[in-house]
Amino acid sequence: MFARQGNTQVQPLTGQGADDFFGRPDMGAAAQSMTQVQMATKCNSGLLALKVPDPPQFAPSAVCAISADGKIAAVGGRDIELFLWDVDTGDLLSKIRGHDIFWVGSHDNAFFVTCQEDGKILLWDRSTMRTTLTLGEVLEGITCCQIASENDFVIVGSLKGNVYSWDTDTGTVAHVYEAGHKGPVQFAQVYNLPSYGRCVISCGAKDHTVVVWDLLSGEPRALIEIKELEHAKNLKYDITRDGARVVVWCTDSVPFPNLVVVDIMSQNKISVYCHEGLARHAIFTPNGDRIISSGNDNKIQVWDTFSLENLITMSGHEGSVLCCAVNETATRVVSGGEDCAVRLWSLEDGKQLLAFQAQDEPIKQVQFSMNGQKILSCDVTGRVYVWNLHAEFLTNLMRRYADNISACCMSNDFKLCLVGCNNGRVMLWDVDRRESVWEYTHHTGRVECCAFNSMRDMCATAGMDGRIVLLFADSGKQANSFIGAEEPMMTVQFSPDDERIAGCGSDGKLYLYQTAGSSRKPKAVLRSNVARIQNHVWSPNSKLVAGSCSDGTMMVWNASSGGIHTVLEGAAVSATCCCFDLIGKLLAVGTANGATLLYNLETSELLVELKGNASPVKEVVFNQETTQLTSMCSRQATVWDVATAVKLRTFDFIMDKAGDFKSPPHPYRWAVAHNSTVLFDHESEALVLDMLTIDDPLLRSYYLSDVQTIASGFNHRKLLVWSAAGSNAPDRFHTTHDAITSTHFANDDRLVVMGTQDGNVVVYDVIHGETIEVIVGHQNGPCRCVKLSADNKEVLSCGADSKVVLWDWRKRSPTRVFSGHFVSIGCCDLSTVGNRVVSGDNHGMICVWEKDSGNAVQTLPLAHSKAVLSVSISADGSTIASVGADGKVSIWNVDIGIELVSLTAAMESQPLYCAFSPDGNKLAVTESNGNVMVWNVAAGCQWYMIYQAHKGKVTGCSWSADCRKMTTCGTDSAVAIWDAESGAPLFKFNLKAGPLTSCSVSPAGLYVASGSTTGTLSVSNLATAARNVPEPSFLFHWLATHEPKASSFLWMRLLAIHPYLPNVQDAQGWSIVLHSLSRGNAEVSNMVIDALIKEAGMLGLISAVPYAVATRVKFHNQTDGEVGGLIGGGGGPGERPKSAWQSGGASQRPRTAVNSAANLDGNKSRGRGSLGGLLGKSDDDGQLLGPDMRQGSNLRNVLVEKSKASFSQQLKKVAVEMVTEARDQDHMALIQNNAVALSLNSKSSECVQAVLDAAAANKVSWGSYHAITDMIPSLALRYPIMCYHFLAALDLRHLGDLEVPVAVLKGLDRSVIRTAPIFTNVKNLWQGHLKLHEVKFGPQPYAHVKASMVRLPYACAIGRDSLLQTLVESDVPVKVYGTPTLRAIIKHKWRLYARRKLVTRSTIYVFYLLMYTVLGILYSMEDHTMKADQYWATGQGKAAFIIDGYIFAQTAWYAWNELVQMYAIGLSMYFKSYWNVFDSTMITLVLIIPPLHVARVSDDGGEVLGPLIAFGMLLVWFKALFYGLAFEPFGPIVNMVFMIAKAIRQFTMLLFMVCCSFGVALMVLSQYSIPAGSPDQFSRSGEQDFGRTLMTMWRGVLGQFDITWAWGSVWQELAIIFFSAFMFIVQILLLNMLIALMCEVYKKVAQTEEDVFLKGRASLIVEVETLMARKQLEKYANMPPYVHLLTPVRRSDAREKSGIEQRLEKLEQMLMKLQDALDNGLNGMRGGAQPQGPAGPVGNLLGGDGHGDGNANSAMGLTQEQLNLIQMQGGKLKEIEDQFQTVLRQLDRVQRSVNNQELRLEGVVTVLRDIENLLRNQQPVVIHQENRPQQRRGAILTEAELEAEVKRLLGKGEEDKL
Secondary structure, three states, X not given: OOOOOOOOOOOOOOOOOXXXXXXXXXOOHHHHOHHHOOOXXXXXXXXXXXXXXXXXXXXXXXXXEEOOOXXXXXXXXXXXXXXXXXXXXXXXXXXXXXOEEEEEEOOOOOEEEEEEOOOEEEEEEOOOOEEEEEEEEOXXXXXXXXXXXXXXXXXXXXXXXXXXXXXXXXXXXXXXEOXXXXXXXXXXXXXXXXXXXXXXXXXXXXXXXXXXEEOOOOOEEEEEEOHHHOOOOOEEXXXXXXXXXXXXXXXXXXXXXOEEEEEOOOOOEEEEOOOOOOEEEEEEOOOOOEEEEEEOOOEEEEEEOOOOOEEEEEXXXXXXXXXXXXXXXXXXXXXXXXXXXXXXXXXXXXXXXXXXXXXXXXXEEEEEOOOOOEEEEEEOOOOEEEEEOHHHHHHHHHHHOOOOEEEEEEOOOOOEEEEEEOOOEEEXXXXXXXXXXXXXXXXXXXXXEEEEOOOOOEEEEEEOOOOEEEEEOOOOOEEEEEOOOOOOEEEEEEOOOOOEEEEEEOOOOEEEEEOOOOOOOOOEEEOOOOOOEEEEEEOOOOOEEEEEEOOOOEEEEEOOOOOEEEEEOOOOOOEEEEEEOOOOOEEEEEEOOOEEEXXXXXXXXEEEEEEOOOOOEEEEEEOOOXXXXXXXXXXXXXXXXXXXXXXXXXXXXXXXXXXXXXXXXXXXXXXXXXXXXXXXXXXXXXXXEEOOOXXXXXXXXXXXXXXXXXXXXXXXXXXXXXXXXOOOOOEEEEOOOOOEEEEEEOOOOOEEEEEEOOOEEEEEEOOOOEEEEEEEOOXXXXXXXXXXXXXXXXXXXXXXXXXXXXXXXXXXXXXXXXXXXXXXXXXXXXXXXXXXXXXXXXXXXXXXXXXXXXXEEEEEOOOOOOOEEEEEEOOOOOEEEEEEOOOOEEEEEOOOOEEEEEOHHHOOOOEEEEEEOOOOOEEEEEEOOOOEEEEEOOOOEEEEEEOOOOOOOEEEEEEOOOOOEEEEEEOOOEEEEEEOOOOOEEEEEEOOOOOEEEEEEOOOOOEEEEEEOOOEEEEEEHHHHHHXXXXXXXXXXXXXXOOHHHHHHHHHHHHHHXXXXXXXOOOOOOOHHHXXXXXXXHHHHHHHHHOXXXXXXXXXXXXXXXXXXXXXXEEEEOOOOOOOOOOOOOOOOOOOOOOOOOOOOXXXXXXXXXXXXXXXXXXXXXXXXEOOEOOOOEEOOEEOOOHHHHOOOOXXXXXXXXXXXXXXXXXXXXXXXXXXXXXXXXXXXXHHOEHHHHHHHOOOHHHHHHHHHHHHOOOEOOOHHHHHHXXXXXXXXXXXXXXXXXXXXXXXXXXXXEEEEHHHHOOOOOOEEEEEOOOOOHHHHHHHHHOOOOOOOOOOOEEEEXXXXXXOOOOOOOOOOOHHHHHHHOOOOHHHHHOHHHHHHHHHHHXXXXXXHHHHHHHHHHHHHHHHHHHHHHHHHOOOOOOHHHXXXXXXXXXXXXXXXXXXXXXXXXXXXXXXXXXXXXXXXXXXXXXXXXXXXXXXHHHHHHHHHHXXXXXXXXXXXXXXXXXXXXXXXXXXXXXXOOOOOHHHHHHHHHHHHHHOHHHHHHHHHHHHHXXXXXXXXXXXXXXXXXXXXXXXXXXXXXXXXXXXXXXXXXXXXOOHHHOXXXXXXXXXXXXXXXXXXXXXXXXXXXXXXXXXXXXXXXXXXXXXXXXXXXXXXXXXHHOOOHHHHHHHHOOOOEEEEEEEOOOOOOOOOOHHHHHHHHHHXXXXXXXXXXXXHHHHHOXXXXXXXXXXXXXXXXXXXXXXXXXXXXXXXXOHHHHHHHHHHHHHXXXXXXXXXXXXXXXXXXXXXXXXXXXXXXXXXXXXXXXXXXXXXXXXXXXXXXXXXXXXXXXXOOHHHHHHHHHHHHOHHHHHHO
């Protein structure tokens, strides 16, 4: 049975066999080396100790075990090698090739045992990784293997029920325990029982027995049958450490108890039914007093071993719990299940502590190491992860010190943790022992950052006090305290060689210190002259240090000399973070717009731009192999493949307290939905979730309020910390003053300056929550306004003491006092780029000074008649805007001192505040009625209006530095955030701090500070607010991948919580609407848009693109003796190589242009060169990355192979000049943020329709209509029918009602149209235009008119892409020209310039027409035999030749116009118009005639000149109809003629067929006999002729025929019959059919008569615009954007509708609804996709209960009876509809009859009153007609009143009384 073999030496890394396990020949020693094995991932960040490489899909791991000390992980076996991995280092210790199925480590960690599939059992020495003994071979198969606790025996169970034991010292067989089991042995182990001594306990898998064997004798001591589970098929066992008890459970779903505990000594058994469904796993605790079980009910239960009482039930898994384990101290339980998560539980109270997530397959095995510091998990595919429990220490630390911790870092070996606190204390913790090593206070304020050196013997901390403290790690004592920064030191980092320390201060400077020296001062201070340094990183060789700047540049310095090594330009926005790869060749830079830039440092080339993060990037980090790059922000972590620039995975962090977003892991997008702290490991992409939440809702945690990173050693070991804990309420600072009058943020997003009511200037640190300085600035009154300078060094203030003071706030002393005001000053401002100061006082005077010199630049003494409320100056200081108490808003030019424009007419109420955007393009003005108006300064027009932005007065406004967000505050104690381009609301905070007086947003858009009248400063964190809202791209993916019903329910619930959720944007500016439209997902788009309220006007269809100041770097070569600028780099020949986007002398990087609309997806990366192969990018030395790179080789290897000399070696000594300039507006980026453009690019008509429906329903914001106007041309070309329906549904916006003189409305359409730059305050708008303010004496009639406007701005623009020209050139239906928008555009352009030009052109053409007609007459009368000179001698000849010259010149001018038009619109579009083809033909023909006539060529009889003139006559006269198209009433008649002629084409064809057929037939019948003297109707000169025959037939059609030719013919009877049939068909059938056809055509044409006329007029307008001269185009190019109309109000009939009429209207509405429902139902039965059914009974019948799936076929549930019933009801309602008009006519007759009767009765009443007066006065009373009072229709008597009056006059009432 046993085959004993000698000791074999199994080499771990090389093999001797000729074949491998799969039958293929061995590849030799190289194939056996470790380089062929994918190395394990050693994760030093603490979440994972080891990530074992994934096994092949065809061979999952059979062995998954960890050694007792947790240092070796054994993975693999059976079909693949068994790999032994070092958990601490990640090294491959050995690779055993023996089809191993078991691996067991000894308890003393000296050896291990492997069992092979062929039955061999080998014992290995752990230190040498070689076999020491071959214990034996079990031929029947091995089922289990264990090592005794004393490590002296190895116990093995077999398939046939035998158990074997070997002595580990000698390798001999101790005993064979046979015939104990019938079937496989499931478990066997050695135990020391009190009564039996050392025994072997074995458990059978099939026979339900437990056998106790004597270890040495092999005799059975006890046999226990588990009868309670005798019907179960699958049993599993576990035994206590002392062997006293056995727990048995069945893994089948059974109705009887499924878990049994057996007492080995007494053989007593107790059972219990656990886990509804079936039990999956059970295990004893180490002391055996408790049992932990798991099952399919998603629970883990803890049982008392002796009573099986349920002690604890642990719930938390979202699926079956497949496995569980307990640690040695019985304090922790780990479990794994179908939810792919490994969860850690507290065995004391059953609380879930942690959840480990990395695998996306169910977890089948979990195991603790003996020391309890590591957890091994294996999923069903065989992937093995070894977890560190250091994560538990970190989560406990953050939970315990949540309100005090401010910084955290780990040592390289993860043994030590350094923690900084808000109070300046520094703590060092031993991670393994979980205890504090030391704790000292080293700072006077918050500890901002901390770091370890690589040797972990030193650590450093940076604090709010501006110091960097160097500490000894063992004692915590100070080694040095570095000074240098006056501001807080925000970062600190050791160089990799530990010789230097770099720290970045909040002042934007980078400080370098020497660690070994005793000096406290910095060795070098590095700075950028134009921007702030925000973060830094060391190169791996410690020679370079790179800093990311706020202007988007990357500064790289030489660490030794402090000289500039290179400057990398490329980021359009602020650079937030940076990271080197391991070899220092690549530099990754994160930016504020969520993009990551990858540079090649050797060439300073921008390799690729990776766009994908939803918010500003917080950290970028490479993995150890530089194959992947992870970019982390506050809401996402995105993993990129470095070689291909492809996004691999995205981890979305969502605050999910309600559990809405729980889902299984996804390989590409992983939703991390949690309500506590999450740790993310970028190296292994593993997650640890803290399952214990912080219950304190008032927690103010600085560390957990935003995403943090924990660095462990060098840059490439970082751990992301995301938390949902803490309060999201704004921070509040209560001053001791009455009120805060003004607030302003500094450029560092940290300092806020406040002006108070008692005259103080307060500088406040919002990050640290501390007051920095309090300056008594104005003693005689309040401080009205404060502003911080761009460098944060100075504060400008003004107050009631008539002073404008510039303060050095750190010294509390005034730098300069500006004089010029003599009364209280209410406002001031400071230009950010320029050098100017502006202020306004209570007398309406505005003064402008130079900031540095204090000299007055401009004084406007009468700028306002009352006090100046607000003043704002543009960034360059050239323009100011002011708001006065007189209601005036003006924009002034500072240099000239004149008013550029007055915005008073645009104000609807009292203006209060104004603010320029940083780019100077927009001006925001707030009003007292709660509105906010935004004026586009560059375009000179009102851009949009935010109605009811606040309830009450809007007291303040502020712009972010990138001009993407606008903030407002009001007396309603609310702060609102708006998108600057569309005016859509993003966030709104109800601060509850009293009426707000001012607000200011930080430059980066992170914080909003607002002051109130109660003296409270409220600071709102926008990043924290955004964290509470689901990120748009994630939310879209979630809704798109779930069931529509569940998605719709979730969306409605989220919308109720977050009203502005549809507008919430990511870093790119995309909302969920833009994400869904860009991917063509109409279902999500409709779901989001349909949920919005009509007329709400809140949805933004476009978002602002960031504005930034670009930094341009100039390098000036210098000689060795020259000194200037900044310090240069090292010496060396050659010039500085230019970056990839620079060419020649270009100073600016060209903006990225997307030539194809296919690249509009915001989540796809865009690159200037592919990392897989740079698309042929080359420099002076040739190709940078050659074919090797393009074939996909590793980037790092290629860069090393193709490396060049260091950049610093190529530089001469240079001087560096940093120049800033405004970036050009990126129009392509603006189009990429346009919802209409994205929907068109997605090629989804449903998405386009959804956007257009939202605009037509007025669901979009005012600024969004600009986006629609921009894309109307593309919409008309791609979807012309959809464009028509949109314009038809887009009604005019009603602005109000007016009374105007009737004389104004005497036009043909009785309307007035104009364009204006504003669309508010309609009374002021029309008063000046119509001069209504002028007093006119005498009475005059007035009309009640309605003021409205076209919603689309710039609808009347002129140019190639204008709205009207695009529609004319597209295939839109003709009805589009009758829509209100197009009708107004056509009317306005017609009245503005087209009518005048067309009248002029028409007059010229009429003269031209007459001259050509005269020419034709003269030509017909001339003698064609005369030569030119002879003909010129006559008067007729002179006249003819003069007319020829005029006609030739005029025709040449027409030809030139046609060529101009052809060039302007293109050949294809030109010849698309029939009129253009006609013009070309006519001009070509007429242009030939004058030369031929003058030269007397082809002028004789029978030549071509005569026909040419005749044919030209027809064309010239017909051309006159073209000019008649534009004029009423001739135009509609011409259009009608054309339409009728077009409609009878079929009739003409039929008539030709009849004439041709009968004509030829009659020719045949009349060929033999022609009577003498009869007309030759069918022949000429006796011969037959087909043309003459057709002419005869046509004469017959007209009634002029002669049939004498038929008499005498051979077939005269048949010929007469044929001719009679021809006349019958033509005269009776065809002509009557023509009459009927023309009647029908006339009816149809009459319906579209006006639309066709407007189209013709539009075509003429476009032609006029095309032929305009440049000066004329420039004149009309600056036309105001908004089209306004005045139209008479048409009131409906004042008579009340009768009951019958109301019922008929209701029936008509019901009929329409039923017809629509029936159509939808029938369409659904044909298989089409059906929307959700309509409401009401029919809707319920068609669509169920109205809450079903919108995509379901709603007609599938209709029976035939229901369809018949619907059709019958539809027929009845159709009959009622047919009778509706008749009933209405009858009602009109009845109503007219009643009116006549009322008039007669009124006449009778008048006569009776005259008789009454006559009888009373006894004399007649003469009432002249002109004195008779006019009867008022509104005073018609009712029937009762009329009857009473008649009775009174006739005296019947008195008789009744008598």
